[in-house]
Amino acid sequence: MAIPEICNAEKMIGSELLYLDAVGFQEKKRPLLKVDTLEELKPKKGSSFKQIVVALAANVGTMNTGLVFGYSAVSLPQLQAKGSRLLINRHQASWIASVSTIGTPCGCILSGYLTDLVGRKKTLLFTQLPAIIGWIMIGSATSVEWIYVGRFLAGLSSGMIGAPSRVYTCEVSQPHLRGVLSGFASVGTSLGVMLEYLAGSILDWYTLAYFNALLSTTALCAAFFIPESPSWLISSQKDEKRCKASLKRVRDSTCDVDVEVNNLVTFSENNTKLSAKKKLKMICQASTVKPFLILTTYFILSQYSGLNVVTFYAVDIIKDSGSTLDKYVATILLGVIRLLFTVIGCMLMWRFGRKTLSYVSSIGCGLSMVCFGGYMVQHDIWKSQGITPRATWVPVMNLSTFYAASTIGYLIVPWVMIGEVYPNQVRGVVGGLTTCVGHFSLFVVLQTYPIFQEHFTKPGTFFIYGVVALSSTLFIYLYLPETKGKSLQEIEESFVKKKKPDIGNKVVVPDIVNNLPKAAPNVVV
Template identity: 30%
Template sequence: MSPASMAQLESLREEQSQPIVTRHEENEKDGNQTDDCDNNGDCSITVFPHIIPYQINNANCSNSSVIQTLSGSHKEDIHKSQLHKKSARKAFISQCMVNAVVMTIVTASGMPIGYSAILLPQLQSPNSTLPTDDSWASWIASVHSTAAPMGSILAGPMMDRLGRRTTLQLSLIPIIAGWTFMSLAPNHIVLVIGRLLAGFAVGMIPGPSQVLISEISEPKLRGLFSSMTSASYALGILLVYAAGRSLHWRVVAGVGTVLPILAIFTLFFLPESPVWLVNKDRPKEAKKCLLLLRGGNELKVQNELHTLVGHSKMVKDKEMAAKLGIEDTTLCAPVPHWWEIMTQPQVFKPFFIILTFCLLQILSGSYVTIFYGVTLISSASHTSSHEYDCLTIAVMTALVRFIVSIITSMCLLKLGRRKIGICSGLGTTLACLSLVIFLYSKSFATGADALPNDRDTKIIAGLIMIYVATNTFGIFSLPVMMIGEVLPSSVRGSVSGILLMVINLMIFSTTKLYPSIAGILGPIGVFTVFTTVAIITTIYIYLFLPETRDRPLTQIEEYFAVGKNYIWGNRDRDLMKRRRHSIM
């Protein structure tokens, strides 16, 4: 071999020994270097599809094909990035619009809750057009709460059979009828019927609204939208309080029909839950809904739809195998279907975790402050409730809940459910404990210090408002919000209906028993109980509450279905380390 040939061969070996460096790798080495050539005048570029390295000198970068390839690739990357941002923006706007309609419905359901606070004072005033004694007033106030559990249990199977959107539409019919009955009521019986219908609707609305929000929202936005229901609920109470300060109770009832009438027609133009459509073997309709909710991003929709269809098929196959196993191996009567559902680990685990959380929430005084806020302040300060503007205090309480609920929604974008719940539990504990210490110290006061005064009353009212704020931040907001996240999609409607029915019964029982219990324990005893329950709630959240932030619904369902995932500290960490950007 000639010396020239040897030199050429050696040159070729040296050229092939150079590493292949992509533009991305070059930029990682030098963050300020953005063009194709380095400071020495050389740049290493991988040109696809042939994966051939080219050593290009700055002075000789005249190869037009390479420049065109780089320029075209760069433009294509920019174009794809712009399309992705555009579809993400459209998806966010679409989800905001759908959720805004749902929030309108939740706001409408909050208005009957606060209506009795402005109705009864007007009915029992000397110039009332419908004079009312204490017996009728008790019926008017309480019948609303007795009807809510019936609405909750009915909404469950309706969600699974008719769909989330259709159930919401049907739930608006009794609330419109209820407000109409109340605005035109010629006597107490018609007024009570109106309150009964409104209470029935209020029981129906939380389940489908929470489930629909969870199923149409992307994981990263689900916490924001789901928690806004608490703010909407408080807003409804605020609206009826504000209207009741200057308007007659019949006019307020007429105004109450506006939001549900608007919502019932707007719902016709909104998409149904893609999860429900897939479970009903309607994937084409589910795809159309997903295209609208995901800003037209075809690839994202295809991946999400593939995951939903695969998960639905897996669940149905398991159910079929279980049924065949029961029929083949037993001679006794088949187990009732509802019992089969409730004994599945992916059902009973989240059911009892959320139910226990709700029980602790109620016992911590979350709903007592809604119904007995003025009584709490007057009993703690040893003053008469007649010395206060009851409606003003009720407005302040609702306003605090509304503002804190919005803050919670913003925090859920960055913080997990567990962190917010623990912070809320600690804050509630400190607020209640401070109030107990203050009241206990006042019990030893003598002379003029022992007498009721404005300073003590303001301190007590301020501490109670702090308690309301810290309690609303997590303990009040999280349980119902998480119902739409943790329950399995195939029975999310039915099981959430049962769960909400039990919750409504617990709320009704607690609020009915509170006056008797408060008479026995006294203010110090009541807030000591609230303090103790807040401590237990904080420990419970730390031990048992799962973290669902940014996690797909299918992954949350699998978390409960496999292993012994009861205590969060002993969870299946391999399962929870899956990529968070998996599709629903």
């Protein structure tokens, strides 16, 4: 049965509305009154509660990323302590800390392929299997090689979860909730870091690994109960029935699901499934290349603002700063601040959008890093002169400010936009590549941090991070698009919108008239 095309508008030239008949596309004319605005045909807001629950279930697995980040910080001191069940040296400890970052980019690429091939839900289920196996291997390890493999698998899972969780959340949520719900992935990561710091202060390293495996199993079970992405069901499966059923599960009875399905069908018909060659061609088009360059640059700038250096080297940084606060207590405090401001950032994104929060991060991180480096210089001067350091609370305050500012924008915005800015047909693949770049930039920054300290001194390193953060403000102003309140179709079209010609005093004909369907010679019903 054919689906009639409906032209939705409040006013037209001549105050007439053309209704299209499904059989003959016959024109019917009558005056268009204000009451005939066809508001009933516009998608209504669905149940916020249902969308929140589905988004939560899809993002439980993102906690594994935080678990991977935090595990080395709390487990390495235990593994290096005398009497450890498995004693390691400093060289082995560095590999345990970094090997997960090798698996993460691999997971990003793999999940990007699977997200489009088998669907969002199945990919979310599959991502938890390497994490469960990896954490169990670490917990039962009898040699350091087992820990290497387990950390690699956990990192692989961490990379795999990034793109599908965000893409899925964007596709099942409506525009008024999408910004908040897409931030759940960042909340999950921050929650994982905090849980790892807290649990690591109580549990030994192998029991902590089993605890992590239990959380990954919980994420696997949660993903079983979510519906498949309606956008994927239409674009890849052409299954309107399942698409409608999926939408009903994440909306409510007051939401006009039929119109939303019709919109997805119409959009999909204009974006038919592509072969590998055509998909590669689409990846090279402006609608994909432009947002890819914007997001990858965003990731690089945010990482070289010191974003995750503080997370991975928190204990050493606090110790070198001259603060008198216990370094482990300070680490837990930073974990709590990260979680708190991740939640606050998601709420602020709903109100202020992506660019505003990015400004907060770039300016806040820049100033706090410069001040932190300045205090370290002054601390070294006091130390060389034999003077007791003063205001030892300043470095912790600077780091807390840095954590709060970076979390609000840097840790949320680019990950949310991965699920927003790419064309539907290549969203999974390019989203995975973008996530890969994000994690690879993390690996590079972590590897270059000791090199920077050696060549530019410790205070100089933080000065560099501060300057990069401040300079990224200009990039955000010039290139970062604002996606708040826009549909995914509107965002995609914004990257290929052509400049309108100068029409001078010519008569302007509304786009809605030009876009009216032309009579077709043969209509199949």
